[in-house]
Amino acid sequence: MAVPDDAASDRSDFVREQIQQDLAEGRVDRVQTRYPPEPNGHLHIGHAKAINTDFEIARDFGGTCMLRFDDTNPDTEDVSFVEGIIADIEWLGYEPTETLFASDYFDQLYEWAELLIRDGKAYVDEQDTETIRMQRGGYGNPGIESPYRDRSADENLDLFRRMRAGEFDDGAMVLRAKIDMQHENMQLRDPIMYRIRRGHHHRTGDRWVIYPTYDWAHGQSDAIEGTTHSLCSLEFDSHRPLYDWYLEQLPLPHERPHQYEFARLELTHTMTSKRKLAQLVASGVVEGWDDPRMPTLKGLRRRGYPASAIREFCSFIGIAKTNSRHQIELLESFVRTELNATAQRRMAVLRPLRLTITNWPTDDDGNPVVEHFEVANNPENEADGTRQVAFSGELFIEQDDFMADPPPKYFRLTPGREVRLRGAYLVTCTGYETDDEGEVTRVLATYDPDTRGGSAPDGRKVKSTMHWVSAAHAVPATVALYERLFTAEVPGEATGDPMDDLDHDSREVLTECRVEAALADTPAGEVVQFERIGYFAHDDRTPMLFHRTVGLRDEWANIQKRQG
């Protein structure tokens, strides 16, 4: 099993402690986990935590981790999901020891079902769904035993074989485990093991018309594969006694696996309901499962979230049994930390405002002089080297970087003030032009020729350094800015429907951006830092389209917020 070793391996949690104890006391002599998705949808950030947990725990104990598809419901599953899940796990950076399918165990599961029938521990029930549900009791009502509960083993066997042979219609009968209709745990009130379904299965085709339920397939699959520690989410805790009961009835090829439950990952401003996510896609609120606003792994990837940042985040938050919701800001801080170290710096002007250097020289032919400056690709990493950026007398700066009448603590360009154009010169604002509506259309400034490279020989300081592009050398680009898809921290908390908290303006597309020429060479999918703005992912199919991964930390924004 190959997994990256960037995650902390010295952390402790209730699962790791359990495993240590199992090892120490000789209950197991190896560790095997599995990640068991149903191939009926796309993986999202919540799944990343489960994947991280299963793979990292196995790695910490020198064990193995399988990828097993729990494909026991032909109605909802599809190969495209199998392929998507495999690709997403690989992207996340994990390599399963083996990729397996519960459907490969259908024969074994069937044999074991017959064994239970012969032992008098399972029976065929011919009642309909509604009746069975009513008889299960609950909400203060006692369970009622099915009239078919005490059939002979021979009769059950005959019926079950004919179920498999396709003699009965869908829903006509089911195989049930014979446990205890008065059990206080509802899961043990004669649970369904098999139902008749004529859907086409993505792997077994039409070979089967009966399909095992989750409970009858899951633990047995774990056991067949040799799973030692079966980790799942909290809502399965009441299934654990059933998990154990089934395994106790069967001759297993390995030691018995045990199930442990931990809390799912939830994030603020994020909704991970598969059905509702599908609704977002279907209604066109987002552009697809890989829309950069989606919490899917495909979406996060397109947005520019590094897989390593997602892994680090998952490892950091650890596993616990408390239902909780992590702040999306924490994930974002992991993304920034990773990108700060790795992303190449570039200059990009998102909302251009013309800046004219009025004392800029012309050459012998009367054309403005063009100079080239060498700037660092990443000040955090000298090995990333430098690049050349063209500079001349006509530039674009960010509209936000000039104010004719600035509020307190505004450090940027304003009439009379000197600032630095990053890597180039110190310039002083001498005036500005406006249109009929008073909008600033052009800023005028003079440069100090003695400050070439950006520092003054007399050592004077400026309060602000600003990014810029040369009007004649910059190239156009489209930049998509994203807000949170859901405005509420807990989508749906107020009304019960997450869709009520949807921000229908969560994407702003800027088409007039001017960016430095080097950005045209950015590989598809790569994330760069637009200096002073944020991290942006070059789209993987549309050249010169950039998605904002996450903004830089912005103290000025905080100041403005406080100023109201």
Added chain:
RNA sequence: UGGGGUGUGGUGUAACUGGCAACACAGCAGAUUCUGGUUCUGUCGUUAGGGGUUCGAUUCCUCUCACCCCAACCA
């Protein structure tokens, strides 16, 4: 209703199983800085509630409260 699970700063996670409640994110203040970024320093603030055992309780006992899950022929 029955059963199961969980409660620690604004948020999330820890605390050698009885011994100074810590780490991160967020916030605030300062230093550094050719990114209002980064980095560094400081600061803020926590054991759901009552009772009990104990020299000492987040930890043990007890009662109460709150929240989550199960009661599909989904997983």
